[in-house]
Amino acid sequence: MNNAPKPYGIIAEFRTAADILHAAEKVRDAGYQKWDVFTPFPVHGMDRAMGLKNSKVGWFAFLGGVAGYTTGMLMIWFMNALDYPLVVGGKPMFSPFYAFPPSYELTILFGAFGSLFGMLFLNRLPRLYHPLLKNRRFALVTHDRFFLVIECADPKYSEAQARKLLEEAGSRHIEMVED
Amino acid sequence: MKKSMSTPLDLSRWRKVPLLLTAGGGLVALLGLLVNREQFAFSWLLAFMFFLSLSAGALFLVMAHHLFDAGWSVPLRRFLEHLANLFPWLAVLFVPIALLAPTLYQWMSLDPHLDHALHAKQPLFTRPMFYAVAAICFGVWIFLSNRLRHWSLEQDRSGAALPTHRMRFYSCVGIFLFAITLTLAAIMWMKALQHQWFSTMYGVYYFAGSVWMTLGTAYLITLVLDRQGVLTDTLHDHQYYFLGSLLFAFTVFYAYIHFSQYFIIWNGNMPEETFWYVLREKGTWWWVGMVIIFGHFFLPFLALLRIDVKSMFGFMAPLCGWTWLMHYLDLSFNIMPVKHPDGFVLHWIDLGCWAFMAGLLTMIFLREYGKHPPYPLKDPRLVEAMGFAHPIPTQISGGELDECDDTPAVHPEVQGGRQ
């Protein structure tokens, strides 16, 4: 058994939203790929500062919605017009009008599942173990601190350079995190 | 996106178009009046209700701006105020309807003692009341739009807070009067074509379609004024994005209102209500109904679903034009089956009346717009609209606008300093 702790990455603490935003721009421009910013709330403009692309969650929700609407319409057509047709209230066996309310609700239901579970899937959550969560100082990320982490797995990673870059970006506290 | 289109277009060759429309359309309409008076009356009513939508929608948007204490819509408010101030001219354009009312409205030539539906509506459905309602409606609209523009122009001079409070006051009172008068207008001028029919939703229905089409128009006007450099300095991507989002919202709202009305009548299946839709499912009217379902709702709904398309001008401009076509068809669906019960007819007099009003109102609008500052110069919320201040931080939610540029490159001088 090899219990020697492997380094996970270098973590730098910042005190304000403006500082972390500018630090993120610097790290992005330095060409790192495996790095991330941790904030107590979503910082406006951070996606651009990090160079992130538009989130893909929308596709999950859209496909969920289409699936819901189709399911609703087909289900009602099958049940009330095909499998067991009954004349009720002089209305046609199947009409998109009366089938609309339930199908519409299913559209929203499946769309909502798509967006929540799509989000969790894209974020690879739930993940109850994370190296950063062991770090005592990192617990302040949900309180009032901002952190920037460059992972050792990044192809451009070198501890000295990363430390220098983060110091230049204005971090007052930099340390290594173990996996 | 905006930076690439900084050179103004040469619009000089379009300058004569409104005049030509007015003259040509006027001649055709006049000919129509002489040849076929009944068709002329219906065509005129259709064109009139179409342009009434525009002014009513603009008045609503101005009042909504004040009621919500909105910031982003300040640069657009001036041209909306001018659109709303077309009401006096619309009152003039109402004169032929007032004169030809007996041709249009069957109830005017019926004896109330022989017609229960008419008898029930006494004394509202009498000729004096018809004219009184028209006078009240136009009185309210002219008064409100006039006051709102007056105080807006006043603020251009003083920059004080008082005009803002005045405009809010007129909007608060106005929204009530507007709701009542627009409902009455929709009932007396459109619903009364078949006076036996009734629906509590009808006022909301006309309102929803009107605002939808006005939003499309506002988007187009903003685009043109931006392109010509008139509004460029006061706009950034948010205005387009928000207008597009509102257009999307009203696409859904209109569909919701119309579906609810149809659905409740369909389910209730009572002959005193269904006959209105039965008439509109005959002949080619059925296809017009389909076009409304798919063109008025599904197409714009699916088209506007994505966030980024709302600021793609090549995509939005045709869509905004489409709102005109769809709203015209929707009104035609309401008005014309009375005259042409067998199917949809696009009559040459329709085009003449529409062209005449379009040309005339455009000329007046352009003249008014040229006379006054192009946007509220000293509105206290202008600085917000321009994106130079975020009075409430991160007003833009959901990171949805991180894709477009909402942080200005250069900050202008702010008087008094905001340090």
Add this chain to the structure above:
Amino acid sequence: MAARATPLTIPEPPAELQRPLLVDNYRSFGWISNRVCSLTEGKAPVWWWVLFIPSVLALGMLLFMLGYQISTGVGVWGNMHPVMWGWDIINFVWWIGIGHAGTLISAILFLLRQRWRTAVNRAAEAMTIFAVMCAGIYPALHVGRVWYDWWLFPIPNSNSIWPQFRSPLMWDVFAVSTYFTVSVLFWYMGLIPDLAVMRDRARTRIRQFAYGLFALGWTGSNRHWSNYEKAYLILAGLSTPLVLSVHSIVSLDFAVSQVPGWHTTIFPPYFVAGAIFSGFGMVLTLLIPLRSIFKLEDIITLRHIDVMCKVTLATGSIVGYAYGMEFFIAWYSGSPYERFAFINRALGPYWWGYWTMIVCNVVVPQLFWFKSLRRNLVVVFIISILVNIGMWFERFVIIVISLHRDFVPANWGYYSPSWVDICTYVGTFGLFFTLFLLFIRFLPMIAISEVKGVTPQSDPHHPLGGAKIKEMALHE
């Protein structure tokens, strides 16, 4: 075209038109976490027990009443020919209507970029979920034989007959269950970052485990926030048509029939406006005391109360328009039944119900035109309760008054609730308040991370600048 006018200098807004801050007194991020989380930490205060114990007792009464009703039959209610829908459906519509404000605040105001919503949305969404739970009891129970409720779902049964989708009852099943599910999803998703806050503050093993489990390992990564915000936006976009559709479908339960007073095309939007109106009444009723007890004045400021009063005024006025329209078209239609139904509302044996509704829903909210009254917490609290009462009477008017005298005078009758009706209704308050008190005891009742996001120092582009204000707050 007008000449190009470029303002090089922009006038500063007059002082009275400056927009106020959403979080008063320049509070720091840490202060917000501490303030909100401290409400759930330590021992429960005495007042909490004083409220909780009667709530649990009332909940017990609810369970007893439901048991009694199920074992005996719906005959224990006051429902009797011709009024076959009584307090059961009134309370169903009332509770579900109350829920709507929560979704309006969390979804529609989000889309409208009304950032003040962050201070109240968590509590309002909790209110939604608990109100829908109270509402859901009634339709499940009023079918009579509760053990056949599963026939409402598209599950094959031994008779191989499927549910009948031409019936509005089926639409209700889908609407209400979707509404409940999506509300819970939306609420939980908003809670994830705040549960992480609670996790990181937790000092006991149980709290660490429970909050840690439900926080799903949230770290505040911006790559996560990016997807999270998009998902939140989409959920808001989905909840908006959902909340409109739910009360629209509830209104269709009435409107697709042919009963005079029920069959009218304006019902869907009118019900939605009424639902939001009543829900805001309930939000104000709940939040005004909580804000004072919990010392949350810097987060739920007077401006928040002021804005909520305005929403109440606006929706109350829309409801007033709908009342007017119904009356007008009843006259306009010339249908003798419609006309009678409405005259009977105002002047019939239940005139007191009608006029309570008009006074509470249309007249009283007009007081909110006055700023001094919108900022007077006592007045706002009283009006918010009147709104709740008025909206209860609206459903009473629609259901009981329309049914008790329909087409044939031989069918007329007079409806009164039974003691079971009344005790069940009181019991649902027990359920609601039990859940709500547990919520404020164990979960952050303010959306912590969202409120942090509306402070001036949270915006890197804000002209006030991030760092300066933060230091000010730290030195306090």
